[in-house]
Amino acid sequence: MTAPKRLRVGVAGLGVVGGGLLDLAARKDGQLAQAIEIVGVSARSRSRARSVDISGLPWFDSPSDLAALEGLDVLVELMGGSDGPAKHAVETALRRGVAVVTANKALLAEHGAELATLAEQNRAALRYEAAVAGGVPVIKVLREGLSANQVTAVAGVLNGTCNYILTRMEASGASFGDVLADAQRLGYAEADPTFDVGGFDAGHKLSILAALCFGGAPSFRAVRIEGISALEPVDIAAARDLGRRIKLVGRARLVDDRLEQVVRPELLARDHPLAGLEGALNAVMIDAAPVGRLTLVGPGAGAGPTASAVAADLIDLAHGGVRPVFASAHSRFVSRPVADEGGQGRFYVRLRVKDRPGVIAAVSDVLAHHGVSIETFSQKAVEDASRVPIVLTTQAVAEKELRTALAEIAGLEAVVELPCLIKIDA
């Protein structure tokens, strides 16, 4: 396939995500480096200590000046904030027909309609995979993967800080306030946590999902929002007694052609697709026809996941429509040798033996001889003394060695069936 056009990109905002993006772009063999060239950066402070070296990149004090740079193809906006310089820079770019890639959910949730209009009027792309659920490519799945579907409902755990706090409250029994203070110390929560724990961040994201699912622009003002700060240990314990877990869930659906958008704590049944979510993960559950129900789970924030989403948007822009059939053009296919069988692992072994003295010792001897350590061992209730099932699990062992041992065991006179071996996931 034709090589993608290398896009001239300006990055406005060099915090955690901006740094992650510059890191990715610096990997010379990566798809991002092949797709883009960074022609300018802008941030609040030029001199602030950063993990990435920006000394070789043209500096702009004003993000809007960067957006106005001659020859710019894409402005990446990672400043945040629904108004002020972020909005001004994005508008400057779009007005010029320069594409925008942003991670700014507040901006889209509050001003989505006018920005979409501006983008379309100027035939500029406006992409925002990183704005919802971080590294989970839910925008792409909704816009492209499910393009032939009618979404009937979307629900998600969209704020990692809240999920982290709820998970910690469950594990520790501590109060919301204590867990929040811990989370702030560990960097999982902001100094001013209202935006997260009040449910507003989840509301922004939900309004963007709802726009994609049900048409129209995001309508954040219409989201009913309730946060998690009123939850107490007694509620967490009561949920457990009910066989449930409390999660902050955002849901959107149409009710008689009216749009319902709600963010609130819910008691989810343990087998609910969103209930198993631990720590700072995000998840989105989509009900659509004809596909049915999809659930996507992954990291909702952080430098790596968010940069991954921003980079995917950039690479998409560079490719336009056509991509190789597999990971690369066939001229660059890698022909890899096949890995050796097995390797280390823990295993489950079931065998059937005649119920007579000495059999277990004989089996154990063979295993020990091959250096296989047994972790658990049990003989099952005997239905038929000529075929007694024995079930054991091993400690970590080379599969090859274990298979050799089992071949030997299969040859013992008291063993009446080829042993069945199943890998235990690490």
Add this chain to the structure above:
Amino acid sequence: MTAPKRLRVGVAGLGVVGGGLLDLAARKDGQLAQAIEIVGVSARSRSRARSVDISGLPWFDSPSDLAALEGLDVLVELMGGSDGPAKHAVETALRRGVAVVTANKALLAEHGAELATLAEQNRAALRYEAAVAGGVPVIKVLREGLSANQVTAVAGVLNGTCNYILTRMEASGASFGDVLADAQRLGYAEADPTFDVGGFDAGHKLSILAALCFGGAPSFRAVRIEGISALEPVDIAAARDLGRRIKLVGRARLVDDRLEQVVRPELLARDHPLAGLEGALNAVMIDAAPVGRLTLVGPGAGAGPTASAVAADLIDLAHGGVRPVFASAHSRFVSRPVADEGGQGRFYVRLRVKDRPGVIAAVSDVLAHHGVSIETFSQKAVEDASRVPIVLTTQAVAEKELRTALAEIAGLEAVVELPCLIKIDA
């Protein structure tokens, strides 16, 4: 944005998936109908009873003749089989530069390298979202959503028939043979089940995922495959005793730059992302840097899910690169009224009361007066008799009515705190 080009599409294969696709294309307001026009169909029998009416569509006895149709933009291949007419039709189309969309994993797994070469030489797209995990858009996520990532490992439950059988064995305690016979009666398993229960179908899919994750073409011959037919109820029970579940898992990763591809039963810990999968669902877990771990879950087969994936490929081809910012161009934004608050639901209520006679009766009276039925009720251990927590759950009730009742309860002299209300997921 510019309207997409309407593609002239031929559909070869009119089984369950072909029928589902024709159904979708017949919805005049849907994105698929706007994206494509069906200009010909082909199948083994013209006269066979079908749920869709094909009398108005040009018929081709030979799928390769359809592939050779003048003016054709895309051949959709839904016949199946790694060789024979499916391969011939696909090659005919690609040689002419006609795009191909296929759900045929066997074809890609066995002949991926030569088909990719043919596609690229003739600048024809070859797309196959439906070939892996049915309605789950994992091909798109890997190719586009994670384009800036290095995948380190991919693992999946890729065969719905096997997962259905294992789930039923767990639930019923029945033998593999009995559950398989049931599954065949219900249409969850083929008359000849070898392809599914032997792990070969999962192997085909794994080899396609591995090609996308690690470069190169699919190398199905190098997949180590073990099926589920040796599993017995004693294994299912032993897994449960170990706090685990048995799943047929396909895994691919690089081991010292060698490619390891294995399909085999594994004992997964209950909190493993693939362990919770019930029935005929599929799931794919991707470990990649910098994004971290993503898990995608959804229906792996069936008319609707598979047609959804085929249709997404077609709509992508029609759109080329540019899409509206949200679900539709801004001129077609739908402005929807906001739904009424609440609606019906079950709720959890926590309140704190003074520990004195008659309080519970007073609370219950107010609820009863508003038609709220209590499902569970418990008074928690008393730390402080002036603030006793009471936790109750309601049966289905209008939230508005419940909130009115709670406002009244909050006014009772013995109630010392505003009640906390949490929705219980249905």
